[in-house]
Each structure stands twice: as C-alpha cells, then as structure tokens.
Amino acid sequence: DAPVAFHGEHQAGIVTPAQDRLHFVALDVISKDRAELARMLERWTNAAERMILGAEAAPGGLVGGGPHKVPQDTGEAYGLPASGLTITIGFGPSLFDDRFGLANRKPVALQKLPAFRGDRLEAHRSGGDLCIQACANDPQVAVHAVRNLVRLGFGVVSVRWSQLGFGRTSSTSTSQTTPRNLFGFKDGTSNVKAEEPDALAEHVWVQPQDEAGAGAWMTGGSYLVARRIRMQIEVWDRTNLLEQEQVFGRGKQEGEPLGETKEFDRLDLDRTGPDGKPLIPTTAHVRLAHESQLGGIRILRRGYNFTDGTDGVGHLDAGLFFIAFMRDPRRQFVPMQRALAAKDALNEYIVHTGSALFACPPGTEPGQPWGRALF
C-alpha cells in the first residue's frame, strides 16, 4: 500500500494496477469565472499531492489552524496509510461551451456520446463538467480524497452525481490476478495492460498527431468513458450455467475461452464444435468486443462492482460501474458499444443507466497544476 507517484508523463490511476475501491464524482462548475476555476485546480493539485502520500489535505491538518478556524482537513483518514490512493481528473464536453471561453480549446475527440440502443440513462447519473476518480485499497481513503477536493471547490463546483465501487472488475497489470464481476465471471483477462507500452500508445494515450489544433493540450492524456450498468442479478441467478457461459463465451470457473482449458489460452473465434456451430456463439460478449471484429480497436477497462441498496421493488440495485480509458472514444468506445448494443447476449441481463465522457489531461510536473496546458 505504498504511495503511488503523483507526477509523471501521464496521470496516475489509469495504468496503475487497479486498486480495490473507487469513489467517482462528476461535478458541475457553478462559478462563471475562469480564473476561479483555474485557482481551484491549483488547490486540488496541492491537496492531491499531499493526500496520495497519506497526509492531510493541507499543512494545517485537523487542528493546526487553531480553535476558531474550520479544520483544513476533514479528518476521517487521519492515521490511515496512503492505501495506494490515486486521484485522476477529467474535463467533460460541457466545460467547453461558451461559459469560460474554452470553446476554441475543445478537443475534436471530446464529443458527447451518442445514444445507444437499449440505453435507459438517467440525467442525475450522467454527464458533468469535471470528474474526479479516486481509487484506493481502503474505501475511507478514497472517500476522504473526494470529500476534501469537493470542499476545496466550494462555491466553484457542485456535485452532480457520484458512485462508490467496492471491488475492481479488471486487472490493468500482469502482476494482478483477474478479479470477478457480480455475475461471477473473471473480468479483465484480455485487457490492455500496463506492461504493453506499444498497445498503450496505440489504444490509450492521445498522440501528438491526434489533436493538431484546439485539443493539442490532450497529448499524453486519455479519454475516460463511464457507464453505470445495472445488472439484473435476480434473473441471472436463475439462469443455468450453460447459458451463462454462452453469454460471455468463457467458462465460469477458470475464465477459459469456451473449448479451451486455461484462462489465458488463445481466444480462437473460428473454432467450431461437432455440430459445426462456433464454440464461441455469434452473440457472445467476448466475440463482439474482440478486436478482430472491430477493426483492431481495444480499450483499457478499469471498472468496479457496485451495490447501491435496493430498488424499492425487491431487487438489489447492483451492477458494474464501467470505466474505460482510450485514445479516441469516437473510434473506440462508440463502435464497440454499438456492436454490443445490437447483438450482445448479455443485454438480456443488463441495462445502462448512467453515462459520461471526460478528457483526462496528461500528467503534471512538480509545481504545475492539473490542466495547466488548458488554462
């Protein structure tokens, strides 16, 4: 649980081995003053640099400001270790409307996502001018980080929606074992991993040639797509094993491609069974999402399980908070989700209830606030 480096070419929290807990928040800017927004980002950077080390949000800590001042840190993470905390920020498409004179800095790839078949998006779980993704191995540490940044943004931003996640549903490094999602399947087997620099350059980091003009500041950054995907847990739990495995195209226990024996055996989409039918069905999730079906595109998945109580009619409000990072959502998430929305056998068991897109700027150097290149 050692601290994760804050500074670098890219923001932490993208290829960082996925931690176990998430607190994600989307915010709207309520101030009309661009300078005030830039000052808040400076305060956020200073606080984040401290918090990822396990320190309080400001040097005054809990009591250093004296009895008549509001404490500079809310206190609930005092004494807890760094817990692998990372804080990653992003800018939504709506930040680039006329309000702050940023329209001429809007990256071409930052276009609001289109509607997809089957979407049941709720406005209070979608969109946002800014986002903060806090990941840590202790939920208290992640929640503390978000809470203190929101406090430092008082009068400048207001919370639009937020999501807690309690178990990673992806591995982003070959050093990690593959976790499971709430359908009980291994998730993240065939993800883009930190140890694949060429794949990261091709699929995750924005390259200099991608954004010649307005969005040149995004070089070294990445686009974050968030989708709150509700799972029909009760329906799934009455579905037999054969159907469950056919939905994904992988085995439930080992996570092997159907017809193989081990998790990392090659996924051969051409293999057929004795009846001449493909072993991995034409509607299987892993077939439709596979790069060979999508002109070679891949994404880095970094989602979390969630359970937000019950829905009031006897069901768990549970699912997968899907987060993915990519170089250009128009060329990656959009065609991939279109293909899944059209045919994926999984659609019978899930529904997308929230959606957002953010441009996560590149990393910072010491003394340089988040988003310096933009403001």
Ligand code: HEM
């Ligand atoms: C693979 C589950 C939504 C993209 C997988 C695998 C599972 C899974 C179990 C196989 C293991 C692996 O390779 O990671 C789910 C569940 C979802 C969901 C339960 C919703 C609740 C999505 C969405 C997308 C997506 C929305 C993108 C639009 C992928 C990709 C792969 C994958 C790219 C790897 C395919 C390959 O190359 O083999 N998913 N997934 N998934 N999923 Fe999903």
